[in-house]
Amino acid sequence: MEIISKLSEDALKISLIGELDANGAINLDRIISKAIADGYYKIAVDCRQLEYISSAGLGVFISYISELKSHNGKFVFYHLRENVESVFNILGLQKVVAITPDFIQAKNQLHEV
Amino acid sequence: MKSEFTTPCKPSRLADIRRFLYATLARFKVAEGVKHEIVLAVDEACANAIIHGNQCDVSKVLHLEVSKKERQLTIEISDVGEIDNDELDDAMEKSLDDLILERKAGGLGLKLIYSLMDEVNYFARDNRNICSLRKKL
Numbered sequence: 750m751e752i753i754s755k756l757s758e759d760a761l762k763i764s765l766i767g768e769l770d771a772n773g774a775i776n777l778d779r780i781i782s783k784a785i786a787d788g789y790y791k792i793a794v795d796c797r798q799l800e801y802i803s804s805a806g807l808g809v810f811i812s813y814i815s816e817l818k819s820h821n822g823k824f825v826f827y828h829l830r831e832n833v834e835s836v837f838n839i840l841g842l843q844k845v846v847a848i849t850p851d852f853i854q855a856k857n858q859l860h861e862v
Numbered sequence: 863m864k865s866e867f868t869t870p871c872k873p874s875r876l877a878d879i880r881r882f883l884y885a886t887l888a889r890f891k892v893a894e895g896v897k898h899e900i901v902l903a904v905d906e907a908c909a910n911a912i913i914h915g916n917q918c919d920v921s922k923v924l925h926l927e928v929s930k931k932e933r934q935l936t937i938e939i940s941d942v943g944e945i946d947n948d949e950l951d952d953a954m955e956k957s958l959d960d961l962i963l964e965r966k967a968g969g970l971g972l973k974l975i976y977s978l979m980d981e982v983n984y985f986a987r988d989n990r991n992i993c994s995l996r997k998k999l
Contacts, residue, residue: 771909772873804970814962832898
């Protein structure tokens, strides 16, 4: 699992590459936790190269939703593959986080807070 | 048809478990969409056993047995870790809103397992914990 994070203005873009399971979730948690500590509350998550996600990976995002919200921030996920989107849907996550087809729309969503 | 896999209780071995499952399910000619559901459910059950049941103790092993009989697939995951049934019940009762509010994410794996499989049973046999998952094909 590879995670690339890039800061721009007031937002953080995270690109997830490979398979995000319980093993990779620890590193993701570290990256998000540091970004929030540094004052970044708007986070775009690029899932184009995300081949697999388990509940541990989604759990990391869930555990930060209310903290981001309290700072007028949010997660926006984009470019989800079908098998990844189906995991979001089974758990009902599509109702509590924004999912968009591409980065342009993700950026617009981030600034609609 | 039967296939088996044994691994130490190490989270980094979850990827190997998924590869074993994809290869086995392909050999059993399981349809693509169903294959992903089964791999996800078994991955969740194995992650629970490795992390919560065995505290990532690499001296302990997790054993998987996948069998297909007519149109039913059965996966048995066995280990010698500890199962806390109260903890399992608590985890299942939490809603997504509860988890967001509590800034926790426990129990999502169990929700996935129960959503994706037709039958889920936890029991003990020969001093080992068994998680038995069934799916009609």
